[in-house]
Amino acid sequence: MNPAPNLVLVGPMGAGKTAIGRRIAERFSLQFVDLDQRIVEAAGISIPTIFEHAGEAGFRLRECEALADALAGEGMLISTGGGAVLDADNRALMQARGFVVYLQVGLESQLRRIGRDRNRPLLQTDNPKETLRQLSRIREPLYRQVADLMLDTDGLNPGQATASLTLKL
Numbered sequence: 571m572n573p574a575p576n577l578v579l580v581g582p583m584g585a586g587k588t589a590i591g592r593r594i595a596e597r598f599s600l601q602f603v604d605l606d607q608r609i610v611e612a613a614g615i616s617i618p619t620i621f622e623h624a625g626e627a628g629f630r631l632r633e634c635e636a637l638a639d640a641l642a643g644e645g646m647l648i649s650t651g652g653g654a655v656l657d658a659d660n661r662a663l664m665q666a667r668g669f670v671v672y673l674q675v676g677l678e679s680q681l682r683r684i685g686r687d688r689n690r691p692l693l694q695t696d697n698p699k700e701t702l703r704q705l706s707r708i709r710e711p712l713y714r715q716v717a718d719l720m721l722d723t724d725g726l727n728p729g730q731a732t733a734s735l736t737l738k739l
């Protein structure tokens with residue numbers, strides 16, 4: 571296992587960051603931290619409500635705080651939200667304090683896994699597929715930039731993806 575103090579999972583919505591993260595944390599005896607969950611607990615309101623009251627900018631501020639807080643520790647497996655890599659300070663911190671794994675997923679699998687989730691405000695658009703495509707254009711280079719390791723999860727269930735990632739770590 572890599573000597574970095576923490577493992578950080580990045581990638582788009584529907585890549586399996588939470589499902590795979592839980593399993594990897596158990597496998598390597600790391601403390602599992604779901605960043606979105608941390609943000610919700612700290613704010614006391616849901617992610618859609620944060621977006622409604624404070625906008626995406628307000629959510630990103632909370633996301634930066636939660637990430638810095640989690641990365642201050644050691645022995646964590648941190649599953650980030652799909653947009654956490656947008657901030658340059660977040661990217662620098664992930665690299666300084668973690669071994670970063672980029673979980674890749676194709677657009678069709680992404681849509682299938684996300685389904686009609688109402689909990690992702692950025693996807694409440696007329697055309698979620700096009701929205702995902704646009705987000706990917708901006709974010710894909712950033713995921714690659716920050717990653718120490720990449721794993722394509724397309725066609726894999728969380729158990730299979732975890733087994734595959736375990737072999738690479």
Ligand code: S3P
Pocket residue numbers: 581582583584587606617650651652653654689690691692
């Ligand atoms: C977001 C992804 C979500 C959550 C928020 C914003 C994004 O997390 O942080 O809705 O900008 O892609 P998941 O990637 O876990 O769905």
